Amino acid sequence: MEHDRRRFLQALGVTGATVMAGCADEPAGDAPSLLGRGISPYGERSPFEQAARRLPDTTTLEEASSRTPLQDLDGMITPSSLHFERHHAGVPRIDPAQHELLIHGLVERPLVFTVTELRRLPSISRIYFLECSGNSSSMWRPAPQPSVQAGHGLTSCSNWIGVPLSVLLGEVGVRPEGRWFIAEGADACRMSRSIPIEKAWDDALVAYGQNGEALRPEQGYPIRLLLPGWEGNTSVKWLRRIKVVDQPVMARDETSKYTDLMPDGRARQFTFLMEPKSLITRPSAGRMLTAPGFHEISGIAWSGSGIIARVEVSVDGGATWTDATLQEPVLPKAHTRFTLPWRWDGSERVIASRCTDGTGHVQPTREALVAARGLNSNYHCHAIQAWRITADGRVVDAVA
Numbered sequence: 001m002e003h004d005r006r007r008f009l010q011a012l013g014v015t016g017a018t019v020m021a022g023c024a025d026e027p028a029g030d031a032p033s034l035l036g037r038g039i040s041p042y043g044e045r046s047p048f049e050q051a052a053r054r055l056p057d058t059t060t061l062e063e064a065s066s067r068t069p070l071q072d073l074d075g076m077i078t079p080s081s082l083h084f085e086r087h088h089a090g091v092p093r094i095d096p097a098q099h100e101l102l103i104h105g106l107v108e109r110p111l112v113f114t115v116t117e118l119r120r121l122p123s124i125s126r127i128y129f130l131e132c133s134g135n136s137s138s139m140w141r142p143a144p145q146p147s148v149q150a151g152h153g154l155t156s157c158s159n160w161i162g163v164p165l166s167v168l169l170g171e172v173g174v175r176p177e178g179r180w181f182i183a184e185g186a187d188a189c190r191m192s193r194s195i196p197i198e199k200a201w202d203d204a205l206v207a208y209g210q211n212g213e214a215l216r217p218e219q220g221y222p223i224r225l226l227l228p229g230w231e232g233n234t235s236v237k238w239l240r241r242i243k244v245v246d247q248p249v250m251a252r253d254e255t256s257k258y259t260d261l262m263p264d265g266r267a268r269q270f271t272f273l274m275e276p277k278s279l280i281t282r283p284s285a286g287r288m289l290t291a292p293g294f295h296e297i298s299g300i301a302w303s304g305s306g307i308i309a310r311v312e313v314s315v316d317g318g319a320t321w322t323d324a325t326l327q328e329p330v331l332p333k334a335h336t337r338f339t340l341p342w343r344w345d346g347s348e349r350v351i352a353s354r355c356t357d358g359t360g361h362v363q364p365t366r367e368a369l370v371a372a373r374g375l376n377s378n379y380h381c382h383a384i385q386a387w388r389i390t391a392d393g394r395v396v397d398a399v400a
């Protein structure tokens with residue numbers, strides 16, 4: 001154990017003697033001369049931890065999004081305050097006492113649920129990623145990104161708490177002709193998406209909780225639809241209406257947008273599934289490796305189909321691959337943290353990660369993805385991202 005520790009310290013360029021000297025300088029057992037600050041009713045992070053911030057994309061409300069600082073996070077959970085945002089008409093201010101969810105259409109008993117009533121029903125708690133299908137779209141062009149946050153920060157992972165949609169549909173009684181449902185938001189754009197009814201019987205959630213407290217306003221307070229593993233757009237925030245129908249309604253947001261134009265001019269529509277993707281978040285573009293020696297390569301992987309079975313890392317531009325360690329817990333449709341110990345020899349390197357999900361689906365190269373889907377679409381890019389480490393320790397997007 002002691003032997004291992006010394007090896008790591010040596011690799012870091014820190015000698016045991018330096019560490020011991022540092023300890024000897026500490027005051028031994030003196031009582032602190034100043035008392036700290038008092039308790040607080042709602043916690044805030046340390047003033048020394050200001051770097052991790054969401055990155056705003058644009059200033060127009062219709063296009064507004066902000067990206068999660070993936071390079072600053074550890075583990076698998078995204079703090080609510082750093083969960084990415086994407087909204088098409090601003091964040092509405094909704095009083096939960098005034099908010100209701102109507103479920104109607106091809107049902108036996110149309111019902112209106114207040115937020116209080118929803119909270120009285122049987123609840124479940126699950127950890128799921130949420131990713132915008134426009135995430136990583138700069139890779140289609142491809143345009144080099146200054147950071148993993150700028151290129152890929154439209155994904156986050158939270159503990160969501162709420163009522164299974166199947167429970168609510170059980171209450172209203174879906175008629176046999178009911179094959180789809182339309183979910184509608186209460187924001188000014190009335191975000192609407194058509195969803196196959198099977199998703200409701202499977203794992204759709206009407207969520208009111210996020211990471212142990214109420215949803216943040218940006219995430220849909222007081223209630224949102226959460227469709228695990230599906231493109232973020234279908235997880236309608238500020239949910240106010242579910243209408244059971246016999247076919248999709250071809251709403252604005254599933255025709256003019258969120259469809260994928262193929263090379264032959266036809267469009268793929270209702271491309272709900274988010275496919276396996278992984279990213280090395282440390283080291284990543286915009287960061288520096290200050291010295292050769294030991295560095296932990298760390299990142300996240302996820303798949304809308306279920307669990308991540310494997311993540312491989314290459315430190316030689318894709319010539320050879322090594323299995324990374326998956327940190328527990330490894331959960332279906334959630335970010336999974338992977339790590340690989342690595343000793344940087346100080347030479348220029350291209351590093352990349354590639355994941356495989358539980359169905360055997362392997363994350364493709366950009367080349368393979370473009371060959372299959374062409375370059376007409378902005379959505380659903382899940383290609384391998386490589387970073388270049390230059391000999392002076394700078395990390396940049398490898399397409400640069």
Ligand SMILES: Nc1nc2c(c(=O)[nH]1)N[C@H]1C(S)=C(S)[C@@H](COP(=O)(O)O)O[C@H]1N2
Nearest residue numbers: 084085086087088132185191219232233237
């Ligand atoms: N009502 C409503 N729901 C919405 C949106 C919106 O603008 N209005 N944006 C969608 C899109 S495009 C995405 S990617 C996700 C983003 O969820 P988040 O802001 O909680 O990360 O919400 C979806 N649900």
Ligand SMILES: [Mo]
Nearest residue numbers: 132133232233
């Ligand atoms: Mo999105």
